[in-house]
Amino acid sequence: MQLKYSLVENRKVKAAPRLRGKCYFCGTETIAKCGSKIKWHWAHMRHNKCDTWWENETQWHRDWKSHWPDVNQEVVHFDSKGEKHIADVKNNNSIVIEFQNSPISETELVSREEFYNDMIWVVNGEKFVHNMRYGAKLPDPNHPLCNNIAVNEDFSKNFGYRKSFTFFHISDYAGPHQLVEIHSSEEIKDIIEHTHIGHYLFKWRNPRYVWFKSSKPVLFDFGTGVLWQLMRFNDHSSYCIAAYLKDDFIKDFGGSTSSEALKSF
Template sequence: MPSREIRTMRYALDIQKRQIEPSYSGQRAICPGCGGEVIGKCGYIVSDHWSHLSGSDCDPWHEPLTKWHLEWQNILKKYRNAQIEAVITKHDISHRADAALPDGTIYELQHSGISPEEIHEREQFYGKKLVWVFDAIEAYVSGRIDLREKENGNYTFRWKHPRKSIAYAQRKVFLDFGLGELFELEWMSKETPCGGKGKLIQSATVADFTIFSD
């Protein structure tokens, strides 16, 4: 089941340049990307987050964070010592990556739809050590992704009404099936009917993998 959108920006900077989450509504801090002022918003319906006082996000790549995003960020922070919402700057252009590891590996956690052009743009910006994790829970649970086991953990699949843009990714790709199941994508068709192949692994073991493209 798709997660409900609950945040816009999780972290901002205090006057000591430390990453902080808002502790009360109206709290002021600084956006680590643009340096603009942000305000804390806390409540019972929507989880605590920061919003730009200007009313718009400085990063066009940033999508509203869901519970799914937060769970993944917490996993990566705990098991891989990831920096969450890491600001990456190249050629005077900055973007907030969902998570960055100490070795430079970047994780993009993608719940919403994304075009092949946007995938290419992010891969060019973040480089070869980019790892995609796509939320495929609804497609898998509903049966639209049909896995067929081969051997040694290898699977083929058919995907009804697929997210075809995933097939254009040139970096390491994982599909999150939920319930602790991750699918490491090796190949996916751009045609209809859509199929592909890869390996089924457990998300609990993600800390044991050096998962970035050579």
């Protein structure tokens, strides 16, 4: 189990050559691993994974967590029953951000969400970015028109880009066995162009269905300046993805960045 921090003289410090400390989670002895061919980290003196939810830290984890102060990284979080786990980031508003690189089971997903409650997932999507294609632009879900439209999933087998979609009026819907008039997005193209704020339909080959089960915000990181949030367009519509500038996300949740945000998508 690799950790970025350990306790040395009761201070939370990063690994450095010849240091020894104590695990801030379980209290057992740790040693700094600082080889020339590995990223510096803390390891337990005895092979031990004291938090079963913890995945070994990758450079992707480190790059993300480094946007928050040390005090907000690798925070031991307790619930009302006394159970504890290490949160990747817990900001000053007690919002937990979990950076997930490896696959996760639905059972663990639910357990973590129930434990942390107020949390956000950021998922490393570089392993499946080539299996996703964004599709038609959608209007701003908060536009008054969108209170009465249900956007339909693109059922075509074409994996390429589609610039249009279909929808129906929710007020026309009388139940699953009743016909409803289907409309083309061409009818509202002006509204789409004038209100679009980053929502798109999408195609996902071999999807990781576990993320559709999440009750918390899920954002995919494809290695660019834009995160993509998995969400429903509204309660009556298909899933879509919504652009969220990475720098804006970091700042909105208490981090800091000196990089220039990507301003177009």
